[in-house]
């Protein structure tokens with residue numbers, strides 16, 4: 278029997294991408310895989326983000342795995358506990374739990390050219406694997422601004438993705454920094470509870486209404502009895518969202534969406550000064566369009582103040598903005614987003630010739646089909662560069678990436694290849710075509726500074742085309758775009774016989 282710290286395939290992370298990759302591997306008859314998970318449970322961001330009001334802004338019938346439909350979603354747009362429970366159910370249903378090593382945080386990964394394997398060091402020991410699927414999650418490492426004096430603050434200060442279990446907002450004076458997708462969900466949930474809330478807004482967001490609805494038990498029964506009906510519902514949502522995608526690529530059409538957002542605001546915000554503060558000056562869609570029916574009413578409440586000047590300092594009991602505004606606060610909540618283009622995992626991955634992924638990317642990530650990187654063999658990155666979306670479900674993209682991965686594994690098996698990576702030409706070609714399609718989209722010409730853009734100004738985060746076009750590209754393995762090799766006889770011997778901790 279192989280020792281526990283060796284597997285043919287290691288999957289890092291057990292969120293949507295890790296679970297989907299594991300299921301597809303199993304369905305293809307591959308059982309020699311381990312899932313390394315730094316947390317105590319599966320679920321990824323849907324396990325970690327427990328802030329009040331946390332929900333998904335894509336309809337659940339689409340924001341779910343195609344091969345694991347859930348007829349029992351209680352609402353059109355599900356909340357975090359329901360999505361988390363869905364992922365837990367999937368892990369059980371597809372018998373994945375025995376593959377997961379919980380509380381194993383990956384600290385370092387090195388490609389070993391002698392054995393043609395990845396060496397993966399974790400917080401609980403070392404592993405070897407021929408292939409690695411990096412399902413680390415694109416939004417899993419919080420970004421907290423380095424504010425002068427933050428370490429002197431006497432109250433609680435935390436990021437929305439690390440919400441303390443026992444946090445009691447009742448009667449407190451709260452400061453919220455940021456008005457992005459997470460903040461617009463927890464601000465309305467906290468506002469009725471708190472004594473006073475000061476919201477520090479750097480850039481106003483465009484917020485449209487969220488047409489949520491309860492799904493009746495009758496409908497749930499129908500979905501259960503007639504799976505085709507649920508499939509049709511999923512397809513309908515998919516098509517509607519793809520049509521919205523066309524507008525993102527032709528910003529002139531975004532005016533209709535902007536009108537809907539402004540009327541959503543005007544319905545609740547009557548004060549002209551507050552309206553002015555909350556009205557964005559960039560084209561809608563340039564930053565993620567947010568959805569809420571309750572955000573603006575909360576921002577108009579008498580116990581909420583919106584400060585538009587940048588936070589410059591924190592004292593023992595207050596926050597000070599650049600215009601001199603000082604707010605006395607008991608707690609600070611950072612809704613300041615995640616590290617996206619300076620991706621933490623890239624700092625600990627070392628590929629061929631010891632090159633570090635973070636150095637190769639230099640803050641501007643590039644990959645072939647957003648999935649594989651030249652110089653980093655046998656590594657598949659889920660939700661990699663240019664696979665993000667502004668308008669629909671990222672699960673669709675993840676499943677397309679997995680399709681490509683499974684095709685590559687098949688190609689390796691058929692041709693008895695042990696090592697594979699994309700050719701540099703193929704990677705460059707993909708990146709160039711993506712950049713060409715990005716021109717003229719609302720993300721590059723919308724007049725905003727968004728986290729989609731990296732420090733070079735390149736949009737290395739989003740896929741600019743239709744998701745169907747990505748799916749078509751990813752469904753076919755163009756073998757000429759990959760460089761494959763066989764391990765030498767000596768390497769093969771090592772691959773088959775190496776056991777225990779790697780000798781290093």
Ligand code: NAP
Pocket residue numbers: 332333334335416422437454455456457458459460477478479480565588612613614615726728
């Ligand atoms: P976010 O959308 O990136 O928003 C971060 C907010 O913090 C922005 O308002 C940003 O202002 C502000 N900010 C950042 N650094 C700051 C600083 N130093 N000083 C003051 N303000 C600062 O982050 P998020 O709300 O956590 O959401 C991240 C992503 O998670 C979303 O875009 C979305 O993809 C995902 N998400 C999805 C859902 C869902 O329903 N599916 C829900 C929540 C989150 P600027 O705009 O000026 O940068």
